[in-house]
Amino acid sequence: MVIIACNGVGTPRLLLNSISGRFPNGLANSSGLVGKNLMFHPYAQIYGYVKEPTDSNRAPPTCLWSKEFYDTDLSRGFVRGYGIQFGRGAGPVFEAVASEQKGILPWGADHHRVFRKLNGHRLAVSAICEDLPEEHNRVTLDPVLKDSHGIPAPKIDYTLSENSRKMMDHGLARGREILVAAGATDICMNNPIPWGGWHLLGTARMGTDPARSVVNEWGRSHDVKNLFIVDGSVFVTSGGVNPTSTIQAIALYVADQMKQRLANLFD
């Protein structure tokens, strides 16, 4: 039995590199979907500074969630939705580095006054958006780039969809309303945030139809009966939430299925 857990880029890279006479298009790829439907979580963030202390040096920076805009409401101009993460800053080093880069924390004599106004007063609203599965967003093998063992590197093609862009704009507008209502000043945006949310999902999707999925509903490859995948590549949709817990749940579920089906696991 082979169990792959190499994430939404590593898993398709491994499968696509595993060509043979029997699997000329890569292992487990009779559907042609290995590497396709790559999904991320584009984050749109808006933040400002309030007079009240936000306790940014205490516990996790993400302190409150809202699912108000999580489900589809076509009147918003897009399908699916996003979760809102409220943040309160993350201590002095983060605040100093982020604010200097953003140009709101000056060098020189005024640095200390401005820093004391910003540090511990940040209020951030981030929309974690549900990317849709689109086949043109994909992982393939790079025709030129190879790793130190001479194995082809992954090549990623991804375009932020119009749907996700509308979702992000909607999230920013709601965030701005919240910040204005809270009396925040020095409002800044990161759209998308460059340092997070690029979770790797969807490139070996799960399903019952071998023509439209790579693994079956309990994680076994449709094509190779002793091959299982238990990472984020089996996601069919991305959800508007961090995926680690769901990946863990899927891994546990697949392991449980193996145990229950032990007698005829490879049939």
Place this chain on the structure above:
Amino acid sequence: MSAANELTSAQRDDLRTVAAMIIPASDAYKVPGADDPVIQADMLATLGRDTAQVTQALDHLARLAGQPLAELDTARREAIANEFRATGGAAAATLVRVVLQCYYRDDRVLRSLGLELRAPFPKGYVLQEGDWALLDPVKVRPARLRRAP
């Protein structure tokens, strides 16, 4: 090898000078500047994987200044600093980050910000129970998400 040995004496001098330009000492807030010897020693001791970028930034700074930064008059130094920020790219950004992260973990600086020199949790601190009435509307609202069978 520590960064103290990897940076030349001239580079260390320029690093100290530019650090003081980013964060000068302040009598009003009773804090040292980023050119403080302890903070400088922290930078050099922990430069690690940032060494190449910081060295590149200091080389760029030296080219712009044409002489030790500390020997320039204030107006010229300010002009060089502005040009450094505008043209220094990722290397300059790395140097600034190194200065800021070492400064804002210094014990004296943290005290001046009213922070204790320890993580707030765990070991001894218990938060008082708050007012959870904010969640009342959530509790009375019908379930909206699909339940797993």
